[in-house]
Amino acid sequence: MIKRTLFLILTAMSLLTGPTSAAYGIYPALPQTPPGDFEVTFYPVAPYHTGDLLSARVAYTGSANIGGTHITVALADEPDQILETAAFSQNTRQATFYWMYDTRSHQTGYLSFRFEVPDFDLAWTQGVHLLPDLGNRSAAWSSAHSPCCTLHYFTGTDAEADLPEIITALEESSAEVLSQFAAAGVLEENPIQEPLSIVLVPMVIGHGGFATDEAVLTYTHDNWAGIEFTNLAHHEIVHVVDRLINTQGPRPSIFVEGLAVYLSGGHYRPGDALQRGAALLALDLYLPISEIVDDFYAAQHEIGYMQAAALVAYLDQLWGWETFIDFYFNLPEGESDSAIISTALEARFGIGLNELEGEFIAYLETLERDPQVEADVRLTVDTYDLLRRYQTLAIPSAHFRTAWWPPVNTMRENSIVGDYAYREKAPLNLIVESLFIDAHAALDTKAYARAGAALTNIDEILTWVEMSGGNLSHYSIGWPVNLHPRSITWP
Numbered sequence: 374m375i376k377r378t379l380f381l382i383l384t385a386m387s388l389l390t391g392p393t394s395a396a397y398g399i400y401p402a403l404p405q406t407p408p409g410d411f412e413v414t415f416y417p418v419a420p421y422h423t424g425d426l427l428s429a430r431v432a433y434t435g436s437a438n439i440g441g442t443h444i445t446v447a448l449a450d451e452p453d454q455i456l457e458t459a460a461f462s463q464n465t466r467q468a469t470f471y472w473m474y475d476t477r478s479h480q481t482g483y484l485s486f487r488f489e490v491p492d493f494d495l496a497w498t499q500g501v502h503l504l505p506d507l508g509n510r511s512a513a514w515s516s517a518h519s520p521c522c523t524l525h526y527f528t529g530t531d532a533e534a535d536l537p538e539i540i541t542a543l544e545e546s547s548a549e550v551l552s553q554f555a556a557a558g559v560l561e562e563n564p565i566q567e568p569l570s571i572v573l574v575p576m577v578i579g580h581g582g583f584a585t586d587e588a589v590l591t592y593t594h595d596n597w598a599g600i601e602f603t604n605l606a607h608h609e610i611v612h613v614v615d616r617l618i619n620t621q622g623p624r625p626s627i628f629v630e631g632l633a634v635y636l637s638g639g640h641y642r643p644g645d646a647l648q649r650g651a652a653l654l655a656l657d658l659y660l661p662i663s664e665i666v667d668d669f670y671a672a673q674h675e676i677g678y679m680q681a682a683a684l685v686a687y688l689d690q691l692w693g694w695e696t697f698i699d700f701y702f703n704l705p706e707g708e709s710d711s712a713i714i715s716t717a718l719e720a721r722f723g724i725g726l727n728e729l730e731g732e733f734i735a736y737l738e739t740l741e742r743d744p745q746v747e748a749d750v751r752l753t754v755d756t757y758d759l760l761r762r763y764q765t766l767a768i769p770s771a772h773f774r775t776a777w778w779p780p781v782n783t784m785r786e787n788s789i790v791g792d793y794a795y796r797e798k799a800p801l802n803l804i805v806e807s808l809f810i811d812a813h814a815a816l817d818t819k820a821y822a823r824a825g826a827a828l829t830n831i832d833e834i835l836t837w838v839e840m841s842g843g844n845l846s847h848y849s850i851g852w853p854v855n856l857h858p859r860s861i862t863w864p
C-alpha cells in the first residue's frame with residue numbers, strides 16, 4: 374500500500390518534472406536520479422574511461438506489473454535520438470541495454486543519459502563520469518584449437534602466457550571424463566563431435582566459472598576465488614559430456630552436480646567425497662536431502678555440492694559404477710526431483726529417498742572422524758560465504774545473483790572485450806583479495822590456523838565496510854598491503 378502510494382506520488386511528480394512540463398533551456402529539466410523503484414547500473418563497472426562501450430541495466434523493485442514494459446535510452450542532450458529500446462523481463466523485472474553507447478569519441482567529464490518509461494509516464498537522466506583513456510587497454514579476443522577444445526582468451530593475459538599447459542590440461546581432463554563414462558559402459562563413440570568451446574577470462578565472476586552454451590572460466594594467477602583450474606575444467610567437461618549422452622529423461626540437479634564434483638575429485642580442490650560428507654555431518658552442517666533436492670541451487674552452495682558428491686560416491690560404492698550411471702541415465706519423468714528419484718528407487722530397489730538417506734547417513738557415521746578434513750570443510754564453507762559477502766558489498770557485478778555476464782559469443786563476434794577483460798581495483802579490493810589468496814594458499818597446504826586468521830581479518834574488514842556504509846578509507850584497514858606472492862598454477 375505504502376509502495377503504491379509512493380508510486381502514485383512519484384508518478385504525479387514525474388508529470389510535474391517530466392517531459393511535458395515547463396523546461397529550462399532547450400530541453401525539459403528532468404530528475405537526475407531514477408524514480409524510487411528504479412535503479413540503473415552502468416557497465417563495465419566504475420571507474421569509467423573514454424573508450425568504454427557502455428551498457429546499462431535498469432532494475433525495477435516496485436509493485437506494478439512491469440513485465441513487457443518498454444524503456445528507452447538516449448543521450449540527455451539528444452533526447453530525440455533513441456539509442457536503444459529494451460523491455461522489462463517478467464521474471465527478473467530488469468531491462469538491459471547492451472553496449473548502447475561507444476564513448477571512444479567522447480570527451481572526458483560527465484556523460485548524461487535520458488531514460489524514459491512511456492507507459493509509466495516517467496523520465497529521468499542519469500550518467501557516468503568519464504575519466505581519460507588509460508591508454509593501456511589493448512586486449513583483443515584470440516583463440517587456440519586442440520582436438521577436444523576451442524579456447525577463447527584475451528591477448529596479454531595469464532591465459533595467453535600459459536596456453537600450452539592449459540591445452541594439455543584440457544586434453545587430459547576430457548580424456549579422463551570420457552574414460553569415466555566409458556567405464557560405466559555408456560559410451561559407444563566419442564560424443565564430443567565438435568570441440569568444446571571454453572572461454573578464459575581474467576576476472577572472477579561468481580565462483581570462478583559459469584556455463585551458458587559454453588564454459589566461461591576465470592584464469593588468472595591472482596585468482597582470489599581460489600579454484601584450481603584443472604578441477605574446474607574437469608567439472609565443466611563432465612557437465613558437457615553428461616548433457617551430450619544422457620539425453621533421455623530428467624537430470625536432477627543433485628545428481629548433475631554430485632557427479633561433476635565426484636568425477637573431478639572434489640569441489641574447488643581435491644578431497645575425498647565421502648570423508649567430506651562425514652565431516653559435514655560431524656560439524657552439524659549436513660542439510661537434509663529432502664530440504665535441498667527440489668531447489669538444489671538455493672541451498673548453501675558448498676554444502677550442497679559436497680553433499681551431492683558424497684551421495685554419488687556412496688551410490689557408486691553401494692551399487693557399483695555401472696548401476697549408478699544406468700540408474701541416473703534412466704530416471705522417469707516426475708513432477709519434482711524428489712519424486713523422480715523416489716519413484717526410480719522404489720521401482721528398482723524397493724526403497725524411497727528417505728530410506729536411502731537414512732542408510733547414507735548411517736554409513737557416513739561409521740567413517741572415522743578426521744580433524745584435518747573437518748577443519749578444511751568448515752573453513753571452505755566459511756571462505757565462500759565470506760567471498761559472496763565481499764562480492765555483495767564491494768563488487769555486486771561479480772556476485773552470482775547480481776552478476777554482469779553479457780553474452781560472450783556476441784562479444785566475440787563484435788570484438789567487444791571490456792566487460793570481461795578489465796576490472797580496476799581500489800585499495801580495498803587489493804587488500805581483501807590478497808587476503809583471500811592467502812586463505813586459499815593456506816588451505817592448499819593444510820595450514821588451517823593461517824587460513825582461519827586470514828578469514829577473521831576479512832570478516833573484520835567487511836564488518837567495517839558494512840558499518841561505514843561503504844565509505845571506508847583503506848588507511849584504516851592497513852594500507853599499504855603486502856601483496857601475496859603470485860600463486861603458482863603450474864608445477
Ligand SMILES: [Zn+2]
Pocket residue numbers: 608612629630633
Ligand atoms: Zn557444476
